[in-house]
Amino acid sequence: MARYVFITGGVVSSLGKGLASAALGACLQARGYKVRLRKLDPYLNVDPGTMSPYQHGECFVTDDGAETDLDLGHYERFTGRPANRQDNITTGRIYQDILTKERRGDYLGGTVQVIPHVTDAIKEFVVTGNDGYDFVLVEIGGTVGDIEGLPFFEAIRQLGNDLPRGHAVYIHLTLMPYIPSAGELKTKPTQHSVKELRSIGIQPDILLVRADREIPESERKKLSLFCNVRPSAVIQALDVASIYDVPIAYHREGFDDEVLAAFGITGAPKPNLERWQDISQRIHNPEGRVTIAVVGKYTGLKDAYKSLIEALTHGGIANRVKVDIDWIESEIFEKEDPAPFLEHVHGILVPGGFGKRGTEGKIAAAGYARRRGIPYFGICFGMQMAVIEAARSLAGVEGANSSEFGPCDEPVVGLLTEWARGNELERRAEGGDLGGTMRLGAYTAKLAPGSKIAACYGATEISERHRHRYEVNIAYRDRLEANGMRFAGMSPDGVLPETVELVDHPWFVGVQYHPELKSRPFEPHPLFKAFVAAAKTQSRLV
Template sequence: MSKETKYIFVTGGVLSSLGKGIAAASIATLLKNVGYKVSMLKADPYINVDPGTMSPLEHGEVFVTDDGAETDLDLGHYERFLDEDLSQDNNFTTGKVYSSVIERERRGDYLGKTIQVIPHIVGDIVDRIKKAGEGNDILIVEIGGTVGDIEGLPFLEAIRALRSEVGKSNGMFIHLTLVPYIKVAGELKTKPTQHSVGELRRIGISPDMIICRTEMPLNRELKDKIAASCGIERNAVIESPDMQSIYQVPLSFLNQNILEPIAQNLNLKNPKPNMQNWDNLVKRVIAPSTEVNLAFVGKYIDLKESYKSLTESIIHAGANLDTKVNIQWCDSEKIDSNNVAETLKDCDAILVAGGFGPRGVSGKIEAIKFARENKIPYLGICLGMQLSMIEFAKNVLKLEDANSIEFDENCKNPIIYLIDSFIDANGNKQLRTHTSPLGGTMRLGGYECDLLKGSLLAKIYNNANKIKERHRHRYEANPKYRAEFEKAGLIVSGESDGLIEAVEIKDHPFFLGVQFHPEFTSRLTKPNPAILGFIKAGIEYKNAR
């Protein structure tokens, strides 16, 4: 394999949300299973420095890497498909590029020169792409947005310049576009694709491959028309139809011999990936032998992209247990003591997800109480763990005004309090935190967690003594109440540098709250143990009833 990194640049046309990230991750998966060392990069043209301060309603989930970067949700897809840990070097934005260039200009690094989009902004983008490619045989670069967007021009100029620098045998352009089906005419239309390719050509990029998002299969005649009108080889027109599962996409691409034109462009030798294990898991995703009902209690249920990593981790666990997990979406704002039993009566497991702010909290607490009292398998993630402690404090310990200072700064019993308070009180400066301009201190990225021997948490992690999981939160469980909790049956089963990382109830079949986000490390071929153990407990509960 070549020591020189080869680049595959993936752009999108016509409109957004066509699935560039899935297409790019699918190609990466195939190449990795050939034996190449593959990595991925997402370049986002928006001016935000990162998605950390963006609303989930605006941009979907914020994915967190092991080194603590808040990134685009596509990085989650990359990690789940590749089964590789990525870093802050694998995602950057216009905001990050301009911030860096302006900072260097203020320091005088440019020796008084006029700073311009070309060469300085474009040069910074090229440098970031090269850095992400170091040590890899192939780097797949996804350019966010749609060709024709004004904010994307510097990124397209950067990949055009980099391809010229490395040469055609080391750089390839793949353009993903829409081939819409016009129902009244009964026809698939190629004109949007032709216009999109025309936009690319105007800035000096001619695609080597076109991936067509379509609701209907493309016949040979239509594919040949696209090839001829867009100036590419006939075997380089690949269709990407709607599918039951995103994990079918690599197999669909493989069946269309997508690696043949890629190998021809990049001078790769006869790539034949081994996708047998992947194929077996996908079959279990599509046609599992059993099913289980999961109540997913959250406040962003109208925008499920907000929980993308979590819903995907549930699919991973289900596939590995040969089980379809039917997610029952429960709006926590609509749950109260009067309807909680009716809302959750058919569920085999209850999940309370993470989140920020007081909206929907009372409904989540009612769901937690229902799970605890009725011995239904429960998993609380981040805020879900914190609320399980608050619920226990209120209803078991009978602590008056038990709450989180996130919701009531003056509560008498602050079960949950700010990270800052913990650092100041204990002098612990080892936490990797990030203070945002909004004034909040976040605990971000991967941290080691010591497990209590013999605990449920230790058992589901194969009796490990120590694990490492990722975090994204700014409030911590208050250790002041630990002795009271444990005396009443809520034990601390995971901790990190004195911080409470996990709690569980001893006389419950499966009641687990974790401060970390297990979904961020789950992959189709390697489901996270906490999610897997939870779904397994749901299956056992269903069988017992």
């Protein structure tokens, strides 16, 4: 039977519960255990699909089309296990399911209440589908004390009693701030956070304490005494240079050892962390540097591009170079000449996005890369903007635009209302709901033999994850191909353009899907590997 590790957070948000969960999963995997990670999000949205990136950061999409929290990206990158819609749930989804049952009469006229109905639904979600796993790591979003998180804390408290004795461990992640005027680290925030957690019936077994400097032994003993945990269970989580150093750092501090001890597990195999050490060595000892300009719409919040950042890092690992990202807000190019901003870079990447704001700046960036022969990578929206630019500049379609921005005479990019998914036809109403109605999840694409992108993959059939509502209009294919833009990848039915490339360009590729979602430090995505390689070549020419 699986053992459960519940990871909660206190003091402040954004301490890195997701990263801590992923790193612990990696350490347990390195010992030979089979691990699953799940995320409980207390917000009322059914999923983060309709939330602004500025509100929530990246929306991570799984193979089965679930729009999930960005922490699932950490889970996948650190463990290599593909997540699915059963690995992330929100208060909104819990209540949606319960109210559907209530309308059907499933509760036989009974009063529907938070306890037991909501907490039972949460518990059912946590324990279902875990056969064959040694450990299930469950992260609870938010911080202890948040009113919306109370049903989740109550549910995991109940699970501590429902599960067999010794099958649940509670880890609490807190912050120990350094006060410069006092010249010391302060334990009081952690004490209060644990007090809050204990007031709702949960006694943490392990404290994972974030700090920007070594925690003195005296302060660890103080936390142990006041928070009622063993001294060895006060684990310092210090800042590290790269997130891929975290599994090594946590193991060095005895984190995974303490988790096993809390379960009463002795004689466990020592972890084999050689591959993490290799990744760390490659990151900290690069053989060169390249600069990639990311021309986006949400550059004010880097979490909006979390998987993209990591995929570029993975491309750098594969090519033994450090990738420096130059963040550029696309609206700048609607007023300024791109040249002063881009003449020093070795590659230009235009990522996904929604809405009209900044689109002409993205089009300008694609045009600059095309004219100057700079490696260009357009992802989803970035591919659409590159196609619009080519239609205007190469194919003479002056009014080329996207119907996403309003009615236009030349809809080179348009709304898709039905498409094939395997043997099924999926439909969407033009004025329908926004949530969950995009082309989501893994779809197959056929790549043209001899194309640049087929060479990157070393294959002519691929499966990649999608998240978009608009598509490149196949009606413009002939005109664009006659002017040098090849539609190198298509959906199996030949209706939906999946990839484009410029024939007479060193490296100019656009893809309708999101390859960054499937990149791993140990398995860099082929397109990011090839893009960074092209940038590395460009760096020798600049």
